[in-house]
Amino acid sequence: MNPVTHFFMGWAVGLPAELSYRDRALVVAAAVSPDIDGLPVLLDLARRHSPESMEYWSSFHHSFHNILFAVVVSLVCLALAKRRYVTAGLAFLTVNLHYLCDIAGSRGPDGYHWPIPYLMPFSDKWQLSVPWQWELNAWPNVLITAALMALAIYYAWRRGYSPVVLFSQRADKAFIEMLRTRFGDVVL
Numbered sequence: 001m002n003p004v005t006h007f008f009m010g011w012a013v014g015l016p017a018e019l020s021y022r023d024r025a026l027v028v029a030a031a032v033s034p035d036i037d038g039l040p041v042l043l044d045l046a047r048r049h050s051p052e053s054m055e056y057w058s059s060f061h062h063s064f065h066n067i068l069f070a071v072v073v074s075l076v077c078l079a080l081a082k083r084r085y086v087t088a089g090l091a092f093l094t095v096n097l098h099y100l101c102d103i104a105g106s107r108g109p110d111g112y113h114w115p116i117p118y119l120m121p122f123s124d125k126w127q128l129s130v131p132w133q134w135e136l137n138a139w140p141n142v143l144i145t146a147a148l149m150a151l152a153i154y155y156a157w158r159r160g161y162s163p164v165v166l167f168s169q170r171a172d173k174a175f176i177e178m179l180r181t182r183f184g185d186v187v188l
Contacts, residue, residue, distance in 0.1 A: 002136065023082055031095065153179065156176060
């Protein structure tokens with residue numbers, strides 16, 4: 001799925017827990033983090049007129065989509081968080097939800113089903129994939145992203161903070177003010 005979908009999925013997973021901004025940012029970062037293995041696409045873009053134009057991306061994409069990466073990300077969150085165990089647990093959950101989302105909705109335009117090498121680097125025996133995997137730009141991905149964004153907006157109006165706070169508290173305050181002006185103040 002799209003990194004934007006993973007971002008909003010990480011935000012949604014963190015909503016039930018009362019987390020600090022930093023802990024919430026760690027959970028969201030964990031949700032998106034497996035896609036850092038897609039950065040080699042920048043090298044491929046530099047070589048886009050070459051016959052091997054997507055060689056690096058094809059070789060490395062999904063190489064961080066495994067249990068070891070999930071554990072490492074969770075341990076980093078454990079070390080950096082205020083609510084250490086809650087944040088680390090949510091980080092582990094969001095990384096694995098990232099994998100699940102990619103298993104369901106990341107088929108390429110060429111029809112290739114991207115498998116998830118979950119037990120790597122320990123074993124390459126278990127490659128997770130499904131035969132019905134939909135394309136990256138298919139309507140289920142758009143629907144899931146829209147639903148997660150709607151949930152984030154609803155909770156922003158209700159609670160007084162949104163994913164925008166991860167980038168700017170001032171912009172988040174303006175966004176919340178706009179929501180409450182448009183939809184009314186929250187009555188508890």
